[in-house]
Amino acid sequence: MRPEMTPEEHDKCASVLERVHDFLDAELSDTDGDVIRLHLNECEQCLDEYDTEQEIKQLVQRCCGGSAPDGLRDKVRTKLQQAQSSHREAAES
Numbered sequence: 001m002r003p004e005m006t007p008e009e010h011d012k013c014a015s016v017l018e019r020v021h022d023f024l025d026a027e028l029s030d031t032d033g034d035v036i037r038l039h040l041n042e043c044e045q046c047l048d049e050y051d052t053e054q055e056i057k058q059l060v061q062r063c064c065g066g067s068a069p070d071g072l073r074d075k076v077r078t079k080l081q082q083a084q085s086s087h088r089e090a091a092e093s
């Protein structure tokens, strides 16, 4: 969580992140999808999360033909987040 984030922003992020899966699966209406797309444009934190979810979705589709047990999703997510943060540290130093 960014320290400068207001409670309003946090609420917005929470509701966007809740629906990122639906957005990726194209299960949202155009209006709801636009809200998320706009938010991703201006919020790096949610964009990171969206990228992670998208990569997980692609990996899972490639390995399991579309569906994966929750445990596998979590494992993939942890690996991706580790990779992303070590990449970020390398870029900052």
Ligand SMILES: [Zn+2]
Pocket: 012, 013, 014, 016, 039, 043, 044, 045, 046, 047
């Ligand atoms: Zn956000």
